[in-house]
Amino acid sequence: MPSSTLPPPSQGLAVYHVALGRGLQNYTCPPDANSSAIPTALGAVANLYNTTCMASIPIPGGNPPYVLNNAPTVAVLNPIPKTNDSKPIHPLGSGSVLSGHHYFTDSTTPTFNLVWGTTNYGIFFSKKTSNVTAPATAAIGSDGSKAVPWLKLEVESPVAPLAIEENDLVPSVKEIYRVNTAGGAAPATCAGMPTSFSMQYAAEYWFFA
Secondary structure (H helix, E strand, O other), rough: OOOOOOOOOOOOOOOEEEEEEEEEEEEEEOOOOOOOOOOOOEEEEEEEOOOOOHOOEOOOOOOOOOHHHHHHHOOOOOOOOOOOOOOOOOOOOOOOOOEEEEEEEEOOOOEEEEEEEEEEEEEEEEEEEEEOOOOEEEEEEEOOEEOOOEEEEEOOOOOOOOOOOOOOOOOOEEEEEEEEEEEEEEOOOOOOOEEEEEOOOEEEEEEOO
16 A cells, blocks of 8 residues: 555554545535635545455565556546446456445445445445545646545444355455545635536545455
8 A cells, every 4th residue: 555644554454455446526615605715525426446456566676556556647537437337447448347336425424335246345334534635746637636635544334245155254344545546626715616516536445354
């Protein structure tokens, strides 16, 4: 996982799943907003693509995983794939490897639903515990937006996954990281913005169990 000043994963946890998120960060502004009003975040909606294998491919002679760490930069410049297609296209153009979806439940709870098709990695409700500003070198979105912060989230109430085979329950995810973000940040103020708007973003999501 890319290094940062976020607290490290708790002792005893290991990487369970890695996904590339591609979607929208949503915001709102008051109808009568003046030039100094600050946009309010309404959470994100994103498709999650399985990049666990990609995360294990290092640059020649060392780490970090070069291919994966460049994925958000590429993905944020490509259109968001349509998930209602029979075979959703990966934002990197490499085929259908959808893990699931990220959205907010009750407008406040970051939710990761990793149940899709024949795969079942579990459903997790989380809360943000730490955040750091994205590096100055982080990629911007296709709409010119700066990168949203990097986050550490703790799972509050995982939904136990269904057994695909006998004794085949997957581990319970405890912590989730959003790192290597590209785009998604709102403008500094509501000046000239509509009451509701979205910004393009991509990011790596690391799940620890």
